[in-house]
Amino acid sequence: MTTVQDTLRLFGITRCYKGFKYTSYAIYLVVQDESRLEAVIKEIYIETASHFNCKWTAVERNIRTAVARAWRVNRPLLLEMAGYPLACTPTASQFIEILASYILRSSQP
Secondary structure, three states: OHHHHHHHHHOOOOOOOOOHHHHHHHHHHHHHHHHHHHHHHHHHHHHHHHHHHHOOOHHHHHHHHHHHHHHHHHHHHHHHHOOOOOOOOOOHHHHHHHHHHHHHHHHHH
């Protein structure tokens, strides 16, 4: 979880943002099991909402806010992590996938 949070901080997404905890937990879930990306709402948003006792729509909205911040603060790094061209701000689920994949690739020997 520390790696996830450190990665978010590279984009200026800190604990000051409500989306920080939702985004970090969502990425953590994907790092633990990538197959969750096949059912984003059920396996990530609803699971995160249950963990934090809120609505899944609030989770998704706050992650979108975090994504917008990442896009504004450090777009070059996000493009590098993605490994493919991004013409516009990624969706919340794309952002989760990009960061989870980056963390998984970075942790391999």
